[in-house]
Amino acid sequence: MVLVEKLKFLGQGTQKLVYEHPDDPQKVIKIMKPENATIDGGRANQHHLRSHRSQGIYRHFRRELLQYLQLCKNNYKDNNFTFPIETVHGFIATNKGLGLVTEKITSPNGNSLTLEHLLINGDFSTKQKEALNTFFNECCRYHVVFGEVNIGGIMYTEHRQGRPEFVLVDGIGEKLIIPFRSMSKRINTHNVRKVEKKIKSLIDF
Structure with a gap:
């Protein structure tokens, strides 16, 4: 498990914190801001039913992953994996929740x-x-x-x-x-x- 406190902090958005990958400087790890999550992974400050739908706090990850997979599917015949969005490399476990690994x-x-x-x-x-x-x-x-x-x-x-x-x-x-x-x-x-x-x-x- 990756300890977020040991990672180089690169920046943040309204929902995510971005860190440099510990083993590959060409990649970043994005984690959802812990303060925006409930104790059971829902989205804070929302109605209970809404906060837990579509993977809760990880809804943003789901959207990006599905979009990247769809682009790869649409361009299958060209064997193309590079688009006007960042390339998704997968997930990684951290002490602050699941991290999304993407290109830097x-x-x-x-x-x-x-x-x-x-x-x-x-x-x-x-x-x-x-x-x-x-x-x-x-x-x-x-x-x-x-x-x-x-x-x-x-x-x-x-x-x-x-x-x-x-x-x-x-x-x-x-x-x-x-x-x-x-x-x-x-x-x-x-x-x-x-x-x-x-x-x-x-x-x-």
Whole structure:
């Protein structure tokens, strides 16, 4: 079992804490924030029936895993395992609950760099603009389903596939009870373009 206290802390979102993998610096371990879980693995601050449905606190992991598996299935004939979302490598036991192991997305200098950081630092150039256009186009083409996507969950890299690239690391997968976006590529594309328009409104496009 991995002791979270011995891991290098990399960052956090609203639901997850992110640490560097102890045996592979090219991977990260994500754990759900313990304060957001009930004693029996439900989601805190929700009605009992709702908090325990769909794997409770691990619902986010389930969405991401199912999305990644669906993308691999859809691209089976091409033997493709790399998409505009982070690659899922599996699970690992920690003293703070189950951890999701995924690839580590890093900037050219080796640090974690989100679209939000690029905008705050004024480092969003033509190169990043073209990469962001490609990101949304690929999400539509691959049928990547968004949950709740924002500029803090989209990371920038240049060495993942040898080109400037944005990769989604948070807000991945279907969250609707009736999975309209997963069932219909047309409906999903409409949603992706809506998110794209909202995000680009924050940028001088």
